Amino acid sequence: MQQVGADFDHMVKATYYVTDNASSRLLGTIREELYNPRRPPAASKALVKGVGKNGHSLMLDMIAAVPK
Numbered sequence: 001m002q003q004v005g006a007d008f009d010h011m012v013k014a015t016y017y018v019t020d021n022a023s024s025r026l027l028g029t030i031r032e033e034l035y036n037p038r039r040p041p042a043a044s045k046a047l048v049k050g051v052g053k054n055g056h057s058l059m060l061d062m063i064a065a066v067p068k
Contacts (some may be wrong), residue, residue, distance in 0.1 A: 017051045
């Protein structure tokens with residue numbers, strides 16, 4: 001994001017895939033730290049059996065709107 005002049009304020013949509021409730025709670029904490037509370041990205045979350053590599057419990061799919 002830095003290479004194109006964007007940061008987390010430019011995030012407009014996030015989809016989170018979590019494997020358990022602990023990961024879901026952690027995601028809530030992370031979101032509070034990363035995003036502007038007045039303009040968080042639209043988001044959806046899905047509980048899944050597994051994501052990415054073995055041992056990972058969270059996967060992100062994000063879209064940002066980058067200024068010209």
